[in-house]
Amino acid sequence: FTPGTTALRGRLLTFLRAPQGPGDRDSYQYIADGLVLVKDGRIAAVGAAADLLPTLPAGMGVDHYPDGLILPGFIDTHIHFPQTQVIASYGAQLMEWLEKYTFIEEQRYADHAHASRNARFFLDELARNGTTSAVVYGSVHPGSVKALFTEAEARGVGLVAGKVMMDRHAPTALTDTAQTSYEHSKALIGAWHGVGRQRYAVTPRFAITSTPAQLEAAGALLREHPGVYLQTHLSENHEEIRQVAGLYPEATDYLDVYDRFGLLGDRSLFGHCIHLSEREMARMHETASIAVFCPTSNLFIGSGLFDRAALENPARPVRLGLATDVGGGTSYSLLRTAGEGYKVLQLRGQSWPALAAFDLMTRGNAAALGLTGEIGQIAPGRYADLVVLDPSSTPAMAYRREAIQGDLEEELFLLMTLGDDRAVRATYIQGQRVHVRD
Ligand code: GUN
Numbered sequence: 001f002t003p004g005t006t007a008l009r010g011r012l013l014t015f016l017r018a019p020q021g022p023g024d025r026d027s028y029q030y031i032a033d034g035l036v037l038v039k040d041g042r043i044a045a046v047g048a049a050a051d052l053l054p055t056l057p058a059g060m061g062v063d064h065y066p067d068g069l070i071l072p073g074f075i076d077t078h079i080h081f082p083q084t085q086v087i088a089s090y091g092a093q094l095m096e097w098l099e100k101y102t103f104i105e106e107q108r109y110a111d112h113a114h115a116s117r118n119a120r121f122f123l124d125e126l127a128r129n130g131t132t133s134a135v136v137y138g139s140v141h142p143g144s145v146k147a148l149f150t151e152a153e154a155r156g157v158g159l160v161a162g163k164v165m166m167d168r169h170a171p172t173a174l175t176d177t178a179q180t181s182y183e184h185s186k187a188l189i190g191a192w193h194g195v196g197r198q199r200y201a202v203t204p205r206f207a208i209t210s211t212p213a214q215l216e217a218a219g220a221l222l223r224e225h226p227g228v229y230l231q232t233h234l235s236e237n238h239e240e241i242r243q244v245a246g247l248y249p250e251a252t253d254y255l256d257v258y259d260r261f262g263l264l265g266d267r268s269l270f271g272h273c274i275h276l277s278e279r280e281m282a283r284m285h286e287t288a289s290i291a292v293f294c295p296t297s298n299l300f301i302g303s304g305l306f307d308r309a310a311l312e313n314p315a316r317p318v319r320l321g322l323a324t325d326v327g328g329g330t331s332y333s334l335l336r337t338a339g340e341g342y343k344v345l346q347l348r349g350q351s352w353p354a355l356a357a358f359d360l361m362t363r364g365n366a367a368a369l370g371l372t373g374e375i376g377q378i379a380p381g382r383y384a385d386l387v388v389l390d391p392s393s394t395p396a397m398a399y400r401r402e403a404i405q406g407d408l409e410e411e412l413f414l415l416m417t418l419g420d421d422r423a424v425r426a427t428y429i430q431g432q433r434v435h436v437r438d
């Protein structure tokens with residue numbers, strides 16, 4: 001992979017901090033005719049095209065998108081690599097969905113050729129949807145993560161990923177042991193964490209599929225390798241919560257299971273977090289742990305409605321991420337994900353301004369990962385991982401847009417409500433255009 005040296009021109013939008021509500025004009029920078037100058041894969045300068053065009057090196061081409069909205073590439077903070085052929089599986093809630101579909105499909109990832117083929121599809125599909133970084137669950141097989149990291153690194157894409165740890169309540173072909181999960185994860189950390197753009201996430205699937213000994217091993221991995229992430233699932237479904245209580249009777253609640261093994265912290269990502277108690281939210285705040293909102297999945301698997309207002313209670317705000325959770329989730333698109341997130345919050349009697357949603361897809365998710373110096377903003381020094389959106393990508397969008405008359409927040413709301421992969425005009429990784437819509 002060769003990082004790009006190039007320039008993009010169009011309408012630039014980047015967030016500076018979390019928007020406080022609709023109309024929070026100081027939370028973002030918008031340049032109506034802007035230019036991003038990219039040198040060796042990193043953003044070198046950002047400004048008005050009129051100012052920067054005269055400074056470009058002679059002969060440098062400019063990718064000009066006159067009506068295009070250029071944003072930092074989207075970041076997906078929870079997605080399952082081996083569920084690309086599980087997505088859209090009919091009619092089950094979590095525990096049945098896992099047994100009937102997921103635990104069957106993930107067995108195929110013992111085959112390295114299959115994992116490699118899937119890595120190509122997976123990264124193509126992220127690019128088609130404008131997603132330039134992701135936090136990814138592999139299968140239990142270390143080879144699945146090796147295949148994924150290898151392909152990502154060859155494409156210049158920065159991922160956080162890890163092999164699932166699972167030593168009970170799953171088919172024998174999909175289980176490791178506390179000891180082998182420790183050894184295989186450790187070997188992957190040594191081979192990949194901090195290599196190129198790749199980072200490792202210790203990945204116990206959830207409390208049901210890990211014995212105490214395995215969660216102990218996960219805690220040891222975190223202690224021995226400062227800087228690696230932790231990802232798991234938390235409080236998604238009522239039956240799941242009931243089973244966890246039975247398996248860990250000494251724990252105060254679901255979060256406490258993970259807490260007892262040292263798994264909470266500012267690099268710990270907990271998928272779903274739908275049915276948390278006040279105590280659990282306070283403890284997540286205290287430990288700076290991250291709750292990842294996966295709306296299309298929560299609706300599709302029938303898990304419940306994420307309570308953004310409760311989590312963001314200003315007295316003890318919990319850090320948030322946004323994610324697709326494919327294949328429980330039903331779309332690779334962060335635009336679709338935000339659109340469904342808005343509907344989930346509507347059902348909670350809450351709202352979600354478009355500014356807040358777009359901030360979370362970009363800067364906010366980067367902040368959740370502690371990576372704002374690298375990704376999530378269009379600013380000098382960041383990787384030139386960018387997405388170019390077309391807010392008139394379907395007849396319905398173009399027609400609706402006539403009525404909006406250039407209002408940026410309404411345009412963003414239109415994009416998250418009606419937009420999908422068709423609204424992604426182009427995607428750049430480190431200044432190289434890796435996807436362009438036909
Ligand atoms: N809980 C444990 N594993 C999974 C998974 O693969 N998907 C979802 N949505 N929830 C889980």
Ligand code: ZN
Pocket residue numbers: 078079080233271325328
């Ligand atoms: Zn998940």
